[in-house]
Amino acid sequence: MGMQEKPFxxxxxxxxxxxxxxxxxxxxxxxxxxxxxxxxxPGGKIDEGETFDQALxxxxxxxxxxxxxxxxxxxxxxxxxxxxxxxxLILECAAESGDISLSPxxxxxxxxxxxxxxxxxxAPQYRDLFSRYARGFEGYHPG
Amino acid sequence: MGMQEKPFxxxxxxxxxxxxxxxxxxxxxxxxxxxxxxxxxPGGKIDEGETFDQALxxxxxxxxxxxxxxxxxxxxxxxxxxxxxxxxLILECAAESGDISLSPxxxxxxxxxxxxxxxxxxAPQYRDLFSRYARGFEGYHPG
Numbered sequence: 001m002g003m004q005e006k007p008f009x010x011x012x013x014x015x016x017x018x019x020x021x022x023x024x025x026x027x028x029x030x031x032x033x034x035x036x037x038x039x040x041x042p043g044g045k046i047d048e049g050e051t052f053d054q055a056l057x058x059x060x061x062x063x064x065x066x067x068x069x070x071x072x073x074x075x076x077x078x079x080x081x082x083x084x085x086x087x088x089l090i091l092e093c094a095a096e097s098g099d100i101s102l103s104p105x106x107x108x109x110x111x112x113x114x115x116x117x118x119x120x121x122x123a124p125q126y127r128d129l130f131s132r133y134a135r136g137f138e139g140y141h142p143g
Numbered sequence: 144m145g146m147q148e149k150p151f152x153x154x155x156x157x158x159x160x161x162x163x164x165x166x167x168x169x170x171x172x173x174x175x176x177x178x179x180x181x182x183x184x185p186g187g188k189i190d191e192g193e194t195f196d197q198a199l200x201x202x203x204x205x206x207x208x209x210x211x212x213x214x215x216x217x218x219x220x221x222x223x224x225x226x227x228x229x230x231x232l233i234l235e236c237a238a239e240s241g242d243i244s245l246s247p248x249x250x251x252x253x254x255x256x257x258x259x260x261x262x263x264x265x266a267p268q269y270r271d272l273f274s275r276y277a278r279g280f281e282g283y284h285p286g
Contacts, residue, residue: 076219
């Protein structure tokens, strides 16, 4: 199958910062079929009839227990799978409440300085964003 | 209205390169209500019932006359308007056919080295991407 013919899907992901500016990363379960054991951002697919902002708030709540509001666009990423490609739109979000509660999809979490997250075994779709943070990018604030 | 309450919409945009690696930019009409006279990428909103890749192919055809295929994620951007915010997912596309035919939305076009596009008066949602190109970013190719 050529690159052009592989279907492209859209997903959303959240960069959630705590009061110290650290970012929430979730470790994917070792038995996941996609990116097992890799460090992940909360997020996922947009369900039918759902807008991208609704999808992101839902996915963050399902995967972390946190209630968030969308602040700004942070960046983008891409995941290449054998049968499809997934485009990720990544947004900076603010957490409105505190305690983390993981879903079975993840086995651990951490709050990390985004400039240092590239030392972790990140899911490939987030490496471009975190290498930007490592080079001094502080998030995208238009206007 | 606080930042958190402004609704967020999603749009798509295309970085289309010609055989010399130059990128297609379109100049917005001077009487447009949004970004009049600014240099723009082809793209726009996702219509109801349409996937993001269908929307991008449709918008590129409407605004440039070109038939394109989606290659890779290029980046993201954000446009802040008085009553809403628009998140842009930007994809690198390959043009499958050649002659440019503009819609009334644009008044001119150019093909420019992406590293030099920041000298133009760009629409703000694309400034982050083109400042990356100016610093040596060559496009995002995962894997």
